[in-house]
Amino acid sequence: MSKHTLDVTGQLCPIPVIRTQNQAKKLAPGDILEVLCTDPGAINDIPAWCRINGHTVASSETKEDGNLIVITLTIGE
Amino acid sequence: MTKQAKAVALISGGLDSMLAVRVMQEQGIHVEGINFFTGFCVEGHTHAIRKQDQKKQKRNNALWVAEQLGIKLHIIDVIDEYKDVLINPKHGYGANLNPCLDCKTFMVQKALEWVKENDFDFIITGEVVGQRPMSQRKDTMPVVARESGAGGLLLRPLSGKNLPATIPEQEGWIERDKLYDFSGRSRKPQMALAKQFGFDDYAQPAGGCCFLTDESYSKKLVDLWQVQGHKDYEFDDVMLLKVGRHIRPRPNFKLIIGREEGENRFMEGYKKRFPYLYCKSHPGPLVLADGELNQDDIELAARITARFGKGRNAAEVVVHFVTPDGAETPYSVAPLSSDDFPQEWYI
Numbered sequence: 001m002s003k004h005t006l007d008v009t010g011q012l013c014p015i016p017v018i019r020t021q022n023q024a025k026k027l028a029p030g031d032i033l034e035v036l037c038t039d040p041g042a043i044n045d046i047p048a049w050c051r052i053n054g055h056t057v058a059s060s061e062t063k064e065d066g067n068l069i070v071i072t073l074t075i076g077e
Numbered sequence: 078m079t080k081q082a083k084a085v086a087l088i089s090g091g092l093d094s095m096l097a098v099r100v101m102q103e104q105g106i107h108v109e110g111i112n113f114f115t116g117f118c119v120e121g122h123t124h125a126i127r128k129q130d131q132k133k134q135k136r137n138n139a140l141w142v143a144e145q146l147g148i149k150l151h152i153i154d155v156i157d158e159y160k161d162v163l164i165n166p167k168h169g170y171g172a173n174l175n176p177c178l179d180c181k182t183f184m185v186q187k188a189l190e191w192v193k194e195n196d197f198d199f200i201i202t203g204e205v206v207g208q209r210p211m212s213q214r215k216d217t218m219p220v221v222a223r224e225s226g227a228g229g230l231l232l233r234p235l236s237g238k239n240l241p242a243t244i245p246e247q248e249g250w251i252e253r254d255k256l257y258d259f260s261g262r263s264r265k266p267q268m269a270l271a272k273q274f275g276f277d278d279y280a281q282p283a284g285g286c287c288f289l290t291d292e293s294y295s296k297k298l299v300d301l302w303q304v305q306g307h308k309d310y311e312f313d314d315v316m317l318l319k320v321g322r323h324i325r326p327r328p329n330f331k332l333i334i335g336r337e338e339g340e341n342r343f344m345e346g347y348k349k350r351f352p353y354l355y356c357k358s359h360p361g362p363l364v365l366a367d368g369e370l371n372q373d374d375i376e377l378a379a380r381i382t383a384r385f386g387k388g389r390n391a392a393e394v395v396v397h398f399v400t401p402d403g404a405e406t407p408y409s410v411a412p413l414s415s416d417d418f419p420q421e422w423y424i
């Protein structure tokens with residue numbers, strides 16, 4: 001199990017979802033992926049993408065006065 | 078039925094593709110969705126940019142549809158490859174800059190590549206004969222099948238009975254009898270089928286699935302092409318066309334004026350690329366300046382900036398002009414009056 005970070009700050013949906021998807025493809029089940037983003041749309045879109053593709057959202061936090069969103073997911077089978 | 082065949086469905090987020098998928102699922106087909114991001118899609122980022130849209134709807138419809146159907150969705154970035162489709166459409170444009178026929182062909186062709194790479198069997202779309210003036214006519218639907226190279230591997234379940242038999246039908250993977258015969262512009266058959274399947278909450282896109290069907294967006298794109306002298310474009314440029322009021326007071330520059338907080342925030346990201354103006358003495362919008370501006374142009378831009386801020390009725394306001402390296406110059410100007418602001422400046 002390894003931990004990875006993906007920085008998609010400044011990118012607007014669906015780019016954060018696409019980049020998360022492409023990164024997730026390279027990871028193994030159980031790996032942790034932390035996605036840093038700024039588009040509030042990602043708060044809904046990344047978890048929705050996880051649900052349909054079998055990954056789990058471990059946490060989703062908004063930091064730095066609402067400007068940074070950190071979504072942590074665990075890669076599924 | 079001989080085997081469980083696998084189909085990939087073009088998912089736009091609208092009702093038709095949702096129905097097409099369910100029709101196939103009812104026939105025991107394993108379906109996954111594919112969604113192409115061209116850079117012009119209405120889905121996604123515009124909701125994030127504009128605050129008012131954010132309240133209205135936050136979800137990405139393609140993802141939402143996939144979740145309702147219980148299918149996987151693969152979102153593919155085709156921003157670069159799409160340029161050629163938009164710049165040189167073999168079959169031309171629709172009412173605005175929408176190259177629907179070439180666009181559909183391109184997407185089916187990309188889906189075909191995906192089918193081959195992922196060992197799937199065929200492609201489905203929610204297209205209905207006669208539904209759209211350009212890409213969904215009885216005479217153009219075979220064009221998409223032929224020019225994409227998909228041929229008989231492209232099935233339109235909602236209009237299947239009106240079209241020649243496809244490979245999935247010939248091979249017995251699905252039953253032609255259980256396809257539909259929808260045709261024409263009426264949405265009634267789709268609504269009835271949605272009811273039958275228990276779909277009660279779905280997006281109904283009005284004109285099409287992308288900004289290229291939008292008249293005011295197309296005008297801004299034409300303006301961009303004219304000024305550049307060529308049709309090539311950067312993703313950032315076409316993104317900016319979705320935001321703010323676009324005003325061209327003189328041929329050598331245009332101003333992009335944020336309409337509300339969400340747009341202003343989005344435009345902040347472009348401050349390193351474009352000079353910008355803002356009103357120092359009164360609240361007002363962020364204004365990006367695209368082009369080469371001389372002193373006289375900057376003064377006019379400052380007066381326009383003042384006009385769109387809270388100081389529009391003041392005798393004099395202070396507007397700062399900031400270059401991408403951060404150097405700020407103050408200008409004390411009188412806000413431009415409506416008499417001096419011709420409507421033709423709006424792009």
Ligand code: SF4
Binds near residue numbers: 175176212287289290
């Ligand atoms: S509306 Fe836009 S995305 Fe849809 S087929 Fe036409 S050009 Fe393509």
